[in-house]
Amino acid sequence: MDRPTLDELLEATAEFLEREILPTLADPRLRFQTLVALNALGIARRELALWQGLMAEDQRALATLLGREGEGAELLGELAHRIRQGQAPEGTFAFLKAHVARKLRVASPRYLERYP
Template sequence: MPPPHDAPGPGELVAAVREFLERDVLGALSGRTRFHALVAINVLGIVERELDLGPGQAERHRARLRDLGFPDDAALAAAIRDGALDDRHAELKDALTAMVRDKLAVADPRHLDD
C-alpha cells in the first residue's frame, strides 16, 4: 500500500470484516438479523471483487468504448437506440457481452458459466 497509508489495505480490511461475519457472527443469528448479516456479507464480497477487479475492468471498458467509437456509456446507449450500430451487430454483441461478464464477475460471479 502506497504512503501515506499503511497495511492492511482496503481489500484486506473488507475481507477481514466479511470473514468475521461469516465465521463468528452468522451462526449466532436467526431470522431478520441473519438475513441482514447475509446481505452484508454479500455486499462486502462485492466490494472485495470491485477493489480487486475494478481497475482492470475500467481500462478494458474504456478500450471497448474507444474501439466502438464512443466516449462513454450514454453515447453508446444513444447510438444503439438510434440504430447507428445495426451494421456492427457482431462487434457490438461481443463488446456488450464482455461488459456484462465484467459486471457479473463483481456482482455475482456464480452466474458466469466459465
C-alpha cells in the same frame, strides 16, 4: 503501504461476520441481513481488486467499437445514443455481452459460472 490494507479490513470483517456472528443468529431476518452484508463485502473486495482493470478493458473495447478515443462513460453514452437511433455499429452485441460479463465479475461472479 500501511497495514491493514482496505482489502484486509474487508476480509477481516467478513470473516468475523461469517464465523462469529452468523452461527449465533436465530432470527431469520437478522441472518438474511448478515448474509446481504457478507455479499456486499465480497462485492467491495472484488471491486477493489478488479474494477479499474475491467473498466480500462471496457473503455478500450468501446473505443475500438466506436472508432474513437474518449472517457468510458462518454463512449457508453454515445453507444446508447447510436442504439436508440437504430445505428448500432457492427459488434455491438458482442461488446454488450462482454460489458455485462465484466460487471458481473465484480457483482456476481457465480452467475457467470452458471450461465456462461
